[in-house]
Amino acid sequence: MTSLAPVLDALDAGLDASLTRLADLVRIPSISTDPAYAAECRRAAEWLVADLKEIGFEASVRDTTGHPMVVAHHEGPAGTPHVLFYGHYDVQPVDPLNMWHDDPFDMKVKEVAPGRKVLTGRGTADDKGQLMTFVEACRAYKKVHGALPCRITILFEGEEESGSPSLKPFLEAHAKELKADFALVCDTGMWDRDTPAISTALRGLVGEEITVKAADRDLHSGAYGGAAANPIRILAKVLAAVHDDNGRVTIPGFYDGVEETPSQILKQWESLGLTAEEFLGEIGLSIPSGEKGRSVLELIWARPTAEFNGIIGGYTGKGFKTVIAAEASAKVSFRLVHKQDPDKIRDAFRAFVRERIPADCSVEFHGHGGSPAIQLSYDSPFLSKAKNALSDEWPKPAVMIAMGGSIPIVGDFQTYLGMESLLVGYGLDDDRIHSPNEKYELSSFHKGQRSWARILDALAK
Amino acid sequence: MTSLAPVLDALDAGLDASLTRLADLVRIPSISTDPAYAAECRRAAEWLVADLKEIGFEASVRDTTGHPMVVAHHEGPAGTPHVLFYGHYDVQPVDPLNMWHDDPFDMKVKEVAPGRKVLTGRGTADDKGQLMTFVEACRAYKKVHGALPCRITILFEGEEESGSPSLKPFLEAHAKELKADFALVCDTGMWDRDTPAISTALRGLVGEEITVKAADRDLHSGAYGGAAANPIRILAKVLAAVHDDNGRVTIPGFYDGVEETPSQILKQWESLGLTAEEFLGEIGLSIPSGEKGRSVLELIWARPTAEFNGIIGGYTGKGFKTVIAAEASAKVSFRLVHKQDPDKIRDAFRAFVRERIPADCSVEFHGHGGSPAIQLSYDSPFLSKAKNALSDEWPKPAVMIAMGGSIPIVGDFQTYLGMESLLVGYGLDDDRIHSPNEKYELSSFHKGQRSWARILDALAK
Structure with a gap:
């Protein structure tokens, strides 16, 4: 049992250093779809291994028939859960390059509105910035307490943007090594700038x-x-x-x-206040085309x-x-x-x-x-712990949302490792992932680190 | 009024000479879609003008912005109808050349079964052979009687296979010269080898x-x-x-x-004995997809x-x-x-x-x-005359059929010249027009000439 407050303080104090590290990682053009960048993908993997080793992880680059995996292990106190954290270090191509306002691999911190800064560059949101929020939380824990609050395994993939051809064989071959009590998957987003979210269902x-x-x-x-x-x-x-x-x-x-969605969940979704006009208006439409009598959120999340x-x-x-x-x-x-x-x-x-x-x-x-669809049971204890931890960090309480699409890794963890996933991330809808001028909110990066510290603390209790 | 029998005799006696003339015309590669053959198209037009002049027509090559037209006039006895005969001298390209058994421009007379000969080569059926059946009938008439049975205008086009870009302007500009009582269009076929046909409707x-x-x-x-x-x-x-x-x-x-098709016409179509299985079986189908309770011929011809x-x-x-x-x-x-x-x-x-x-x-x-659709009135007197004339020549009586598709010239004659068309031709479904090894039955060429002599004789009466 360790104290959370000094860890949060350390994250605040170390923000600039963490930005420098993220900029170093962004600088490596690890574009997985283009064979010309294969060496850069490996370089990103090596950079991560070096950084994780520095924190105290037992980390290594693992070859596959494609781009390598990064696997890292760190022990935790007895009686705490063992979590697997997943992210990916590869990024999307950057063309059309002339649409970018800045060099996509030279991360900038830009003030876009009074009090609101963003980090610009390819991979800042998808997924280098996101995965570094977790790494920074671990670093601060180790720095403050010399230990992590629970046992952690990290898996970083280098082929997420190119169909993950090596992932299933790798999970199958290393199931024993990778199996944990549950997975944390960071490749997701918040409901809005103030409201953190946990995705509990994927179609x-x-x-x-x-x-x-x-x-x-x-x-x-x-x-x-x-x-x-x-x-x-x-x-x-x-x-x-x-x-x-x-x-x-x-x-x-x-x-x-x-199944019919529990009424308290429907109420929670209703409370988010997203109307059909608002959701569809953004794409030039106004009338929901699905089953009559259901909200747009229910239609895309639960039907x-x-x-x-x-x-x-x-x-x-x-x-x-x-x-x-x-x-x-x-x-x-x-x-x-x-x-x-x-x-x-x-x-x-x-x-x-x-x-x-x-x-x-x-x-x-x-x-x-x-x-098949993935549906987390709404009464899982680690779900409510994560929800409370997130609610403590952000202006508004965390909401349990769903995702209309699928995230293959979640199904793969279930299939190959028999393990459920908790999906928590700090991306926003307007992050322009896969497009020119990708960005990540500075608040996502900073409060994301703090959120992980809080979640790890809560899960260990 | 002239006697028909000696004209038919003259056509029989002159068959070999008529084949030589057709071979001469086929020899000219008048491919209208390929600009490389523009001079050949003109040569075909000039060949036809020379031939028509020899018969006694007042004939000329008429320039257009594309390939030229051939227009020819011949007077007829007072009180007889004035007919416009239409055909085209241009042909389709011949590739793939290696699929041809013989030189496409060197017409051969081949015995393909006991008593059955065909003329091989590009344009034998579409449309040089067909148009020459009419020219030969005129020639025989003039030779025997020194006159034609009725007033005849001839229009040969050189762009039928390339979309007829010059046709409408030409008809419009020369409406007065070309307008006749009705047109004879030879670009069509028989019902089968023994059964001549008149197309009375086009969708x-x-x-x-x-x-x-x-x-x-x-x-x-x-x-x-x-x-x-x-x-x-x-x-x-x-x-x-x-x-x-x-x-x-x-x-x-x-x-x-x-309108509902008259029952006697439906009966005539029924008597042709074409079943849905036969018509559709040829293309790998068996069940008519159109309005239930109607024969396939009614479906494609009259619905x-x-x-x-x-x-x-x-x-x-x-x-x-x-x-x-x-x-x-x-x-x-x-x-x-x-x-x-x-x-x-x-x-x-x-x-x-x-x-x-x-x-x-x-x-x-x-x-x-x-x-709009084109529908000849079934009670038109020139229709019944032509039908009887054809029935006299062939083993089986002529049938009035329809065509599922459109023949633009027929609509153009209606629009620009206010003139109906009688569609009579001697092509067969297996003539392979537009394909390698195009052929025309010798019987089509010979009995076609005799048929026109009979039709002209009947129309004049």
Whole structure:
């Protein structure tokens, strides 16, 4: 048991030094998607290993068939939980470079409004700045107390922005070494500048590509129109049947395993005060397109969807061609929640489509991924500890939110390490990650460090 | 009034000479789409003018901004009709050349089965062989009787295979010179080897491109799926609503002006014995997709359609992208029959679409062409004369058929010259026009000449 206050003081006192370290890490252009930067990725990994060793971690660069992993271990007092902290040191490419106001690899601290400063540069928010908030919290703990409040394993990946090809084999091969009581994943954000958030649910995903085939060649619509089956018409009928007039998915069994969100959670989301007009207005829309009678936050956080991500068939160039295509195809994806079963959803969808294909036509399916939803139990003790710790640091109490999309690492930790994740991060929606002029709030970086100190302290108790 | 029998005899006796002339014309590579062959196109026009002059026509090459026209005039006995004969001397390119069994410009007469000979080469069927059947009939008439049975104007075009850019201006500029009582258009075919045909109807066409716009940018389906409007879903709903479960178009007013085909015509079509299995089997299908309870011939010849010729939206590359597109679009065309009004159909369709677009989304339309159907009155006297004349020549009586597609020249004659067309030709479905190894049956060429002699004789009476 250690005292928190001096750790927080140390973080305040060490802010400038921590900014220098972050600037050093940002300076390494560790772009994982471009093979030309492979050596820079390794350099970032080595930089992190050196820094973690300096703090007192047993740290090493671990080779993979792609960019290396960083793994670090530090003991904690007996009786405290063992946590795995995950982040990634690779960054997105920076083009178009001419859209940047500053050199993307030369981090600047800029005052953008009275009392509000931001750190600019590629990776400041995604994910170098975020992961360093945790490293700085550990550093301060060690400095003040000579120890960490609990046992910590760190895993930094170098391929998050390029599909994480080495991650699953690495988790599988090192499951024993990496397994902890739970994971802390920092690749997420706050509700708003004043309100910290813990993501407790992530929707799952099933992707399907369907190709409807009719005649054995493209036909002239003058010669065959009105007699020959048109695959675009068949496909349109299939897709149009997927939702009813109330936006509900009509595929039999689709809602099996979907639970109603507890009313206190719905109330919490309601209290965030985000209207449909506000949420959709930002993208030029105003009317929620999903199930009627549910708020936009419930729709994107706690309800499953069927979306059509792409469609193509026939002549799509300039002008006109009076053709009846031989085939047409669509990419369809389902966002899953709670206990929906990806395999059952896929099977039900395929049966639903097959039923609607005329006897002289055919359909082919191609599956793309399938992952169940992730749902943290709302009554988990470490969840309430983290929530209270965050609420102590920020102007407003922490909220439990969900994410409409998936974060693959969370599913992978569950699959390969049998471990749940607590998703806490300090990014903001306007951080422009993956875009020119990425930034991270100075308050995110500073109060983020303090938040981790508080969370580690709370978890250890 | 002249006697027909000696003209037919002269055609029989002159067959070899007529084949030599056709071979001379085929030898000129008058490919209109390739500027490298411009001089050859002119040479073909000059060859035709010389030949028509030899027969006794007042003939000339007429310059246009593209390839020249051939116009020829010949007087006829007072009280006989004035007919305009139309054909085209230009041909399709010949590539891939290695697919040809013989030089495409060196016409051969080949025996392909006992008693069945074909003429091989580019343009033998489309359209040099066809137009020469008419020229040879005129030649024989003049030779035997020193006169033609009626007044004849000939128009040969050199841009039919390249979109006829000069045709409309030429018709407009020379309307007075070219206007006749009706036109004979030879660019069509027989029902089968033994059954001549007159095309009495051509479907019209309305093309529309619609683009549904939702959010002002592409969205991540994780972040917005279930809340934001998806333009592919909206487009699918619109297209799926165009046909009811019986294949009937649901657009209000769509069938205004559509007439039921006279029962004797339906019976004639029925007697042709073409089953849906046979017609569709050839393209790998078996079930008619149009209005239920109508034969395939009625569907493609006498019923209007709505066809979807192309559709595109969202991510259509390899793999998967969980995007909600900002827009999606489709190309839609309507084949029109009888008195359907292209403008009204277009307006009705646009209203139909607009009604189905959510209030926060929009739709844009782009019109592509619009032409009404062409329908010869079944009781026209020159139609029955031509039908009887054809029936006298061939093993089986002539049938009145229709065409699912449009032949622009027929509409142009109606628009610019106020003149109906009688469509008679001797091509067969297996003539491979536009493809390697184009051929024309020797029987088409020989009996085609005799058929025109009979038709001219009948029209003059």
